[in-house]
Amino acid sequence: MGNDELVSECVKRPRDRIIDTAQLLFRKHGIRGVGVDAIAEEAGTNKMTLYRHFGSKDELIAECLRDTASGVEPFWRDLEAAHPGDGMAQLHEWVRAVASYASMEGGGCDLLTAAFELPEPDHPARLVVEAFKHEQRNRLAALCRAAGIVEAERLADALGLLLEGARVNRRTVGPDGASANFVTIAEAVIASFSAAAGAQAARD
The missing domain is CATH 1.10.357.10 (Tetracycline Repressor, domain 2)
Incomplete structure (x- = not known):
């Protein structure tokens, strides 16, 4: 990842970082193959923050799909x-x-x-x-x-x-x-x- 990309990732809100990270991991490993711990760690945050924004993994999955659909x-x-x-x-x-x-x-x-x-x-x-x-x-x-x-x-x-x-x-x-x-x-x-x-x- 280049410096510009790294800066861009750093300035993203935690919620957006979690969605982006979850989408990438779901595509790579499958929805069932990725847990919230891995998503939170890869997104540079923690499980508490993830649950504060989405409530559950199921809701995170749904939000990832809404984000994809909006595109x-x-x-x-x-x-x-x-x-x-x-x-x-x-x-x-x-x-x-x-x-x-x-x-x-x-x-x-x-x-x-x-x-x-x-x-x-x-x-x-x-x-x-x-x-x-x-x-x-x-x-x-x-x-x-x-x-x-x-x-x-x-x-x-x-x-x-x-x-x-x-x-x-x-x-x-x-x-x-x-x-x-x-x-x-x-x-x-x-x-x-x-x-x-x-x-x-x-x-x-």
């Missing part, structure tokens, strides 16, 4: 800025962008990983995951509608399933597996729904 807003703004008023162009840009994220080394989705690690339906982190996934699905459906897709909800579900399947496939098979074809398959699915929309418009 998606620039993604949607960038889609609109790249193709203002053109829903179909934004939809194709969405495909390319999420494919890039899904193909990153060690990539995947922190929220998806947490859902696998935390099967308890009432775990506070799972509630964060479910709320985020529902919101993203609804935003994608709205984008599909803006692109002129009649069955926007079905297309959003199809693309969402393709994306999560691609993420899992990349982690289990590697970058040369079926996930490498995500863009091609997603574009074909969009074309199919778009053609159906065109046929429906012609009949009307």
Whole structure:
């Protein structure tokens, strides 16, 4: 760590340092593989401070996921800025962008990983995951509608399933597996729904 990075870490509030540290350790060792003692020590604080800010490890996990989820807003703004008023162009840009994220080394989705690690339906982190996934699905459906897709909800579900399947496939098979074809398959699915929309418009 360079001097500038060290200074930056030192001036961060303990709460922010704990979140940043927990996110890194969870990604490296898994949520179940990291205890609060290790997080507090790595963050340069103590367990008492951690519990004062978060109450429990479960609440810390949930807050880490909320922090990750909040980072998606620039993604949607960038889609609109790249193709203002053109829903179909934004939809194709969405495909390319999420494919890039899904193909990153060690990539995947922190929220998806947490859902696998935390099967308890009432775990506070799972509630964060479910709320985020529902919101993203609804935003994608709205984008599909803006692109002129009649069955926007079905297309959003199809693309969402393709994306999560691609993420899992990349982690289990590697970058040369079926996930490498995500863009091609997603574009074909969009074309199919778009053609159906065109046929429906012609009949009307």
